[in-house]
Amino acid sequence: MLFLWLWTALAWGLPSPFEATLKRLEAPGVVEIRNGCEPYPELRNDVHSGLRKGFACLLGQSGRLGPFHERQAELLRWVLETFQPLHFSCTNGYGYWNASSTGPGQPMRLFSGKVEYPEVQLELAMLRSSRRANLDALLFHEMLHWAGLVHPGNHDPGPDLVQLYEVCCFGATDARGRKSPSMEQTREQACEILRDKEVFGDKLDKKLWQTRYPESTDKIFQVYKRY
Numbered sequence: 001m002l003f004l005w006l007w008t009a010l011a012w013g014l015p016s017p018f019e020a021t022l023k024r025l026e027a028p029g030v031v032e033i034r035n036g037c038e039p040y041p042e043l044r045n046d047v048h049s050g051l052r053k054g055f056a057c058l059l060g061q062s063g064r065l066g067p068f069h070e071r072q073a074e075l076l077r078w079v080l081e082t083f084q085p086l087h088f089s090c091t092n093g094y095g096y097w098n099a100s101s102t103g104p105g106q107p108m109r110l111f112s113g114k115v116e117y118p119e120v121q122l123e124l125a126m127l128r129s130s131r132r133a134n135l136d137a138l139l140f141h142e143m144l145h146w147a148g149l150v151h152p153g154n155h156d157p158g159p160d161l162v163q164l165y166e167v168c169c170f171g172a173t174d175a176r177g178r179k180s181p182s183m184e185q186t187r188e189q190a191c192e193i194l195r196d197k198e199v200f201g202d203k204l205d206k207k208l209w210q211t212r213y214p215e216s217t218d219k220i221f222q223v224y225k226r227y
Contacts (some may be wrong), residue, residue, distance in 0.1 A: 057169030
């Protein structure tokens with residue numbers, strides 16, 4: 001079923017503004033592969049694939065998630081159009097992380113050194129190994145941070161939209177591309193949560209989220225943990 005909707009999304013294409021954005025990302029200098037990532041020019045294809053699949057999911061080509069999630073896609077598209085070049089760099093020696101990225105307006109230190117916005121830093125050991133499977137999903141995950149989506153802390157009652165989107169939109173495989181029934185169940189659970197129109201209405205209802213899904217994120221990612 002997952003492969004069917006991905007094929008449908010790729011065959012039909014995205015709404016024209018999104019197709020135009022992806023086309024513009026192909027122009028020279030827009031997607032900048034640098035700082036140790038140069039031996040991996042195929043990263044450009046992974047970036048493009050991640051955005052296409054992620055946008056198709058959030059925009060409802062696999063079954064509508066709802067207007068709230070469509071607005072997150074629009075916000076990320078705006079970032080891609082507004083802040084260029086898009087930086088993808090590599091670092092070495094941080095094997096406990098696969099990747100990290102900057103949020104809006106925060107040139108900050110990630111793995112090493114000062115980085116720019118928008119930027120994703122990738123761990124070289126991950127690119128060289130079997131952990132590279134599903135890199136398009138990882139890149140979409142990190143690019144969602146560019147749109148201001150964060151992983152909630154202990155004092156934030158909100159959902160981890162970045163993780164929910166990755167699990168729902170890219171399917172039930174681990175970092176090495178392996179599948180299992182429990183992971184497929186996890187994907188379906190993530191999508192079902194995102195379709196809750198009372199929590200994800202005109203705006204996110206954090207109080208209702210906390211009441212309705214007090215432990216859901218932790219339970220979902222017990223079988224999907226990648227980072």
